[in-house]
Amino acid sequence: MGLSRILPRSQPRAEPPAGDPAPEPDAPVGNGHLHAVPASASPPAPEAQLMARVIAFANQKGGVAKTTTTLNLGVALKEMGNRVLLIDLDPQGNLTMSQGMNPDAIERSMFDVLVHRVPISDIIHTVEVDIAVASIDLAGAELALSALIGRERALEKALVEVRDRYDFVLIDTPPSLGLLTINAFVAAGSVIVPVQCEYLSLRGLVQLENTLAMVRENLNPKVHVEGIVPTMYDRRTLHAREAIEILEEHFGDLVYDTRIRKTVRYAEAPVKGSSVLRYEPSGPAAQAYRDLAKEVLDGAKAREHA
Numbered sequence: 427m428g429l430s431r432i433l434p435r436s437q438p439r440a441e442p443p444a445g446d447p448a449p450e451p452d453a454p455v456g457n458g459h460l461h462a463v464p465a466s467a468s469p470p471a472p473e474a475q476l477m478a479r480v481i482a483f484a485n486q487k488g489g490v491a492k493t494t495t496t497l498n499l500g501v502a503l504k505e506m507g508n509r510v511l512l513i514d515l516d517p518q519g520n521l522t523m524s525q526g527m528n529p530d531a532i533e534r535s536m537f538d539v540l541v542h543r544v545p546i547s548d549i550i551h552t553v554e555v556d557i558a559v560a561s562i563d564l565a566g567a568e569l570a571l572s573a574l575i576g577r578e579r580a581l582e583k584a585l586v587e588v589r590d591r592y593d594f595v596l597i598d599t600p601p602s603l604g605l606l607t608i609n610a611f612v613a614a615g616s617v618i619v620p621v622q623c624e625y626l627s628l629r630g631l632v633q634l635e636n637t638l639a640m641v642r643e644n645l646n647p648k649v650h651v652e653g654i655v656p657t658m659y660d661r662r663t664l665h666a667r668e669a670i671e672i673l674e675e676h677f678g679d680l681v682y683d684t685r686i687r688k689t690v691r692y693a694e695a696p697v698k699g700s701s702v703l704r705y706e707p708s709g710p711a712a713q714a715y716r717d718l719a720k721e722v723l724d725g726a727k728a729r730e731h732a
């Protein structure tokens with residue numbers, strides 16, 4: 427059986443959740459109904475302003491540019507006039523660090539939000555965008571959560587407080603499919619999967635889709651893969667071009683047209699506590715994430731208008 431059948435293209439980016447009713451006032455966060463539109467577009471319908479579009483960035487493989495994509499896509503969406511919240515759900519705290527903060531020195535973080543029900547607004551810091559920070563003790567969150575009833579819904583509940591203040595909530599997840607990532611899948615309307623063009627792991631993507639299928643069945647029927655971002659692309663190598671071909675063969679429309687090229691700029695910027703959009707605003711690395719942001723916005727519009 428081909429992978430395309432294991433990973434059905436039942437919910438390509440441009441396909442609408444047909445006949446979506448208006449959300450209930452107590453509907454879960456990130457149910458995928460509502461999407462932001464660019465600032466330049468005509469004003470969204472009143473109900474479209476009610477809730478953020480919640481997107482999880484996931485791939486259980488480390489080093490595929492989850493964190494880089496969460497930050498730079500978030501900053502690009504903000505540049506276009508959207509209200510953006512980033513959530514650092516990785517105990518390594520790379521997203522928090524990439525905005526110039528030290529996870530070891532942070533007193534209260536997503537750990538307190540998930541485990542002690544501290545309001546998420548208490549731990550949001552505003553740097554280039556708003557960011558709900560991670561600290562080192564987030565590493566203990568999976569264990570602490572596992573004993574709680576509703577352990578998979580802790581993040582979804584925490585987001586209720588802020589879901590009407592943002593157009594986009596982007597969640598950076600750890601390199602595993604554990605309870606923190608499950609919390610992201612339950613809170614999210616969709617998932618964007620960064621995939622490194624070099625070490626393409628289709629098996630890893632099958633595992634990820636299996637986990638998502640379980641979440642759909644038991645916890646969040648809406649959540650789906652919204653798009654796949656090819657990262658660290660080096661067009662000079664045959665290997666990278668082949669990796670893209672394989673991705674497109676199996677996932678078709680789900681693969682974004684934007685290729686995030688390999689460049690040291692993405693590693694340099696976080697050392698300065700900065701996105702590439704601030705680090706080198708007119709460079710190609712920044713432009714790549716602006717292009718991706720447009721595709722993400724277009725996907726939302728295609729759904730709204732279909």
Ligand code: ADP
Pocket residue numbers: 487488489490491492493494495520601657658659686687688689690692693694
């Ligand atoms: P993940 O969150 O999936 O573990 P990161 O976003 O932390 O991945 O990226 C892993 C490393 O690769 C980081 O050092 C980052 O700066 C670097 N990186 C990310 N995107 C690119 C790219 N397009 N080209 C080159 N290096 C990149």
Ligand code: MG
Pocket residue numbers: 492493494516520521598599
């Ligand atoms: Mg990361």
